[in-house]
Every structure is written in C-alpha cells, then in structure tokens.
Amino acid sequence: MLTIHLVVIGDKMPAWVDQGVEEYQKRVRGRMALNLVQVAALKRGKNADIERIVAEEDRKLLAAIPPGCRIIALDRSGKSISTLGMVDRMEQWLQDGEQITMLVGGPEGLSDTLIAEADETWSLSALTFAHPVVRVVLAEQVYRCYSVLEGLPYHR
Numbered sequence: 001m002l003t004i005h006l007v008v009i010g011d012k013m014p015a016w017v018d019q020g021v022e023e024y025q026k027r028v029r030g031r032m033a034l035n036l037v038q039v040a041a042l043k044r045g046k047n048a049d050i051e052r053i054v055a056e057e058d059r060k061l062l063a064a065i066p067p068g069c070r071i072i073a074l075d076r077s078g079k080s081i082s083t084l085g086m087v088d089r090m091e092q093w094l095q096d097g098e099q100i101t102m103l104v105g106g107p108e109g110l111s112d113t114l115i116a117e118a119d120e121t122w123s124l125s126a127l128t129f130a131h132p133v134v135r136v137v138l139a140e141q142v143y144r145c146y147s148v149l150e151g152l153p154y155h156r
Contacts, residue, residue: 002097004100007104013038039061041107054109074124078115079123
C-alpha cells in the first residue's frame, strides 16, 4: 500500500481547511492512503529570528517523517509537475512499494538546506498560495491522481 504523508507546518487551521483535507482523505482508500501530519508553527514576533525559526521548523518536519520515505519538498523553485505527471509518479511508487512524504514549510517556506536534502522538489504553481490552501490543493491532487489510477470518473 502506498501512503502519502503530507507533513506541514501549522496545526491551527480554519474549519474549512480541515474539512477539505478530511474529505479527500476519506476518498483515498484501498491500495493508497493519505495521511496529514501537522507540526506546530513557532511564534513569529516583531523581531523574530526568522532563520532560527525556519531551521527549528525544518528539524521538526524531518522528525515527523516516517522512516524510509521518499521526500518531496514543496517550494516555488521546484520542478513543475502536471497532474498526469504526478499520476505516473504515483503509479511508479505503487509498483516500487515506496512511501512518500511531501513537506510544506511555514510562511517563509523550507530552508535551502532541507530542500537540498529532499529527494525531489516540486512547485505547485508560479503563484503564491496561502498555506491553508496548499494542503487542500495537495490533498485534492492526491485524490485526483488516485481517481485516475483507479479509473474513477473524477478526472475528466
């Protein structure tokens, strides 16, 4: 079974975000699963040491990754991937028995160090999205790819 872990900074989201992610989690079943792991964001005050905060959040993200996972960092500098390209990747992960973690950083994103450690770096878009939106978009795309692989009519 392929499990895709969305490991994200931020654990206090609006209800619509939690409901959106939960809806797509319920739809992904059988030979795949979608798991959301939320890591608390550190407080950012007026004179916060942002570099230290990002480094600490990176450390917490890394600690939340299940052992043996392929790591995909989400960053605007990453490779653009289409839905059907993601379907191809998921099909390969299913065949290879790989487990996947997708990392989403806090407001400042992920550090260059963490991005360099990742197996792959993807960009969702050239646009900048609010972090709550990113997790819903990722969950929806995982479900969309799942529906293609399972022959469901969702992706038309």
